[in-house]
Amino acid sequence: MPKHEINPNKWIDLYSDYLYNYTIARISDREVAQDLVQDTFLAGLKSMKNFKGEASERTWLISILKRKIIDHYRKINSNKGKAEVRINYRDEETEGDWLEERVADPFDKTAEDTMQNSELGDAIYNCLSKLPEKQADVFKMKTIQGIETEVICNELNITASNLWVIIHRARTAMADCLKENWF
Amino acid sequence: MKKQSFLFVSCDEAQHICDKAQYDEASPWEKFKLKIRLSYCKITRAYYKSNTMLTKRIKESKVECLDRASKKNMKKELDKAIKKQVN
Numbered sequence: 229m230p231k232h233e234i235n236p237n238k239w240i241d242l243y244s245d246y247l248y249n250y251t252i253a254r255i256s257d258r259e260v261a262q263d264l265v266q267d268t269f270l271a272g273l274k275s276m277k278n279f280k281g282e283a284s285e286r287t288w289l290i291s292i293l294k295r296k297i298i299d300h301y302r303k304i305n306s307n308k309g310k311a312e313v314r315i316n317y318r319d320e321e322t323e324g325d326w327l328e329e330r331v332a333d334p335f336d337k338t339a340e341d342t343m344q345n346s347e348l349g350d351a352i353y354n355c356l357s358k359l360p361e362k363q364a365d366v367f368k369m370k371t372i373q374g375i376e377t378e379v380i381c382n383e384l385n386i387t388a389s390n391l392w393v394i395i396h397r398a399r400t401a402m403a404d405c406l407k408e409n410w411f
Numbered sequence: 412m413k414k415q416s417f418l419f420v421s422c423d424e425a426q427h428i429c430d431k432a433q434y435d436e437a438s439p440w441e442k443f444k445l446k447i448r449l450s451y452c453k454i455t456r457a458y459y460k461s462n463t464m465l466t467k468r469i470k471e472s473k474v475e476c477l478d479r480a481s482k483k484n485m486k487k488e489l490d491k492a493i494k495k496q497v498n
Contacts, residue, residue, distance in 0.1 A: 236493055240486040245476040252475050262481055269489050273496060348472040368476050370434065371469055377436065383479070396430050403461040411464045 232281045234288075236273050241361070243286055244269075245368065246353045247293055253346040254297055264300060268293040348410060355405035359398055366391060367398035420444045425455045426462075433466045 247268060251261040271292050279288055356364050366384065369375045370391070381388055403411070420428065425448040431437040432445065448455045477485070 236489065240482055240489060244482055244485060248477050249474050253473075258475075262477065262485075265477075266485055266488060269485070270492055273489070273492050345472055348468060349474045352469065352472055352474050369479075371466075372474055372476050373478065377434075392427060392430060396426065399430060399433075399462060399465060400458075403465045406465065406468060407461065410468050411461060 232279075232284050234276055234279045234281070234285055236269070236276065239269055239272070239285075239289070242357070243289055246286065246357070247289060249349055249353060250290065250293065250346075251297065253349060255300065260300065264293065264296045268296050271296070351406060351410060352402075355402050358405060359401055363394055363398040363401070366394045367402065370395055418444065418447060420448055422448070422452060422454050425449070425452065426458050429455070429459050429462050433462060 244265060247265045248261055251264050252258065255261050255264070268289055272289050275292075279285075283291075356367065359367065362384075366380065366386075369380050369383075370377070377388055377391060380386075381391055384391075386394075425445050428437050428441045428445045432442060437445070445455075445459075449459055
C-alpha cells in the first residue's frame with residue numbers, strides 16, 4: 229500500500245512557494261522561475277499515474293522541477309551552440325522518476341555560500357510547512373515579502389492585533405524549529 | 412484592571428515590542444522600554460536572542476515566495492488542467 233497520496237488540488241497551497249524558492253536559488257529570473265514551477269505542476273498532473281507513493285508528493289514534484297530546470301539550461305546552452313547536458317530518461321513512463329547522469333551540475337554555482345543559503349532556505353520552508361496555513365501565510369507575507377501590516381490586514385480581513393498574535397506564534401514556532409541546526 | 416506602567420513593560424508586551432522591532436515597526440520609546448526589560452528579565456532576553464537570530468537567518472537565506480496574484484493565476488491554470496484531465 230502506498231505511503232504517500234497525491235492530491236493536485238492542494239499543490240499550489242502546499243508546494244508553490246517551496247518550488248519557487250528552490251527554482252529562484254538556481255535561476256535568477258523570476259518570470260522564468262514562475263513558468264518552470266507552473267510547468268512542473270502541469271507535468272506532474274499529466275504523469276500522476278507514475279506516482280508510486282514511495283516518496284512524498286513534494287520530493288516527487290521536485291524531481292520533475294529539477295528536470296525542467298535542466299531542460300531550461302539545455303535550451304539556453306543549445307541556443308548558444310554549446311549544449312553540455314544530456315538526459316537519457318525522457319519517455320513519459322519515467323516522468324518523475326528522473327535519474328541523474330554523471331554530468332556537470334548546471335546549478336552548482338560552486339560558491340559555498342550559495343549552497344548554504346539554499347540549505348537554509350530549504351530548512352526555512354520545511355519549518356514553514358509545519359505551521360498552520362494561516363500562520364504560514366501571514367509570516368510569509370510579512371517576513372519574506374515585506375508587505376505592510378495594513379495591507380496584510382486588509383487582504384486577509386484581520387485586525388492589526390490579530391496579525392501580531394499570529395506573527396508572534398509563527399516566529400516562536402519558526403525559531404524553535406530552526407534552533408537545532410541553525411542558531 | 413492593572414494599571415500600565417510608564418516605564419516598565421510586562422514580559423508579553425516586551426515580546427510584542429521585540430516582534431515589531433524585527434520589522435522596524437517599534438517606536439524609539441518602545442525600544443527603550445524593551446531595553447529596560449532586557450536588562451533584568453531572562454525570559455525576554457532568551458526570546459530576544461532567538462527572535463533576532465530568526466530575522467538574521469531569514470535575511471541570510473534570501474528566501475523568496477510567490478505573490479498572491481501569481482499564486483491565484485497558477486491555481487486557475489492548474490484547476491483548468493485538472494478539469495480537462497477529469498473530462
